[in-house]
Amino acid sequence: MKRLVILGGGYGGVRVIAGLLNHQLSEDIAITVVDRNPYQSLKTEFYSIAAGTSADKDVRVNFPEDKRVNYIFGEITAINTEDREIILEGRTERVEYDYLVVALGCEDIYHGIKGAQEYTHSVQTFQQARRTWAAVGNLKAYGKVAIVGAGLSGIEVAAEIRESRPDLNIRLLDRGASVLKAFNPKVREYVESWFIENQVEVLHHANVEYVEKDGVCNNGICFVNDVTIWTAGVQPHHLARALPFQKDQQGKIIVNDYYQVPENKHIYVVGDCASSFHSPSGQLAMQQGDQIAEVLLAVLHDKQPKKPKAIKLKGTLGSLGKSDGFGNMFQQPFTGLVPRIAKSGVLWLSKRH
Secondary structure, eight states: OEEEEEEOOSHHHHHHHHHHHTSOOOTTEEEEEEESSSSEEOGGGHHHHHHTSSOGGGGEEOOOOOTTEEEEESOEEEEETTTTEEEETTOSSOEEOSEEEEOOOEEEOOTTOBTHHHHOBOOSSHHHHHHHHHHHHTOOTTOEEEEEOOSHHHHHHHHHHHHHOTTSEEEEEOSSSSSOTTSOHHHHHHHHHHHHHTTEEEESSOOEEEEETTEEEETTEEEEOSEEEEOSOEEEOHHHHTSSSOBOTTSOBOOOTTSEETTEEEEEEOGGGBOOSSOOOHHHHHHHHHHHHHHHHHHHTTOOOOOOOOOOOOEEEEESSSSOEEEEETTEEEEEHHHHHHHHHHHHHHTOO
């Protein structure tokens, strides 16, 4: 029996599952998926959960149902690569594997800033996004919300909260001279104008020195704040960072052309945990998942896998509420309703495995 275990049912993990199940598999292949939730969470939409503009069911998808795959739902506490087993919280039995796919995603990185982890909210997991929604939703009129980090996540969180709560005072702290520095100047100017028109204050050249329960200290100036949301960068999941493999400067596991760990070629890494030329994204994880599925189909059937082709990303889309957006598509900048409709279309496709 060849035991394949996939850790994580996010974008990358689900594409590995789907890619395998779309083919005829040998009867000696046993697939097990381990995830904390009994459903796939569409993480790129968590900003709408945090703002209260979407219901849970809108960003949940059932896992593929197939008798060839077994699901285990629980919290992973350790990955034992020497004995090839997974340890789960509250369970005495361990999940053993012959082949392993690490698709655990990412978590916030706090850059050593005092109080950031203790006193900020997050949108990195379903549970964290729900808690953020509760904190924002329970604010009284004219409450103050600060969002630290003006990347794609910070922009979407700020815009969605503005649409959800027009009464709130929203402040976005941007470390750079302009939001979305990786985007075309046309996109950056459009988003900046949107924030001005919708009364979202943007503080550029921000340098958060520490965070308190009721405030944020930025560039020597401390201001009172009701809710602080952290979107200032991510790092690989702590279980992936703890694995005894070579990492890059971001703590991501270095893999070969087949997404295998060079030191342990029975272990594959996908998405935010894998070192890559590209920035982390759901789109990247899905393409990697498709390629890993093809590699595993060959390996599990004792064949030599073909080297995967270079990843080609189609672009990046972002939303400014439900009827406005921005993005780079086909190497061209787009703003307004078109990229927002396109983002909704991508979400629809994500719900169909």
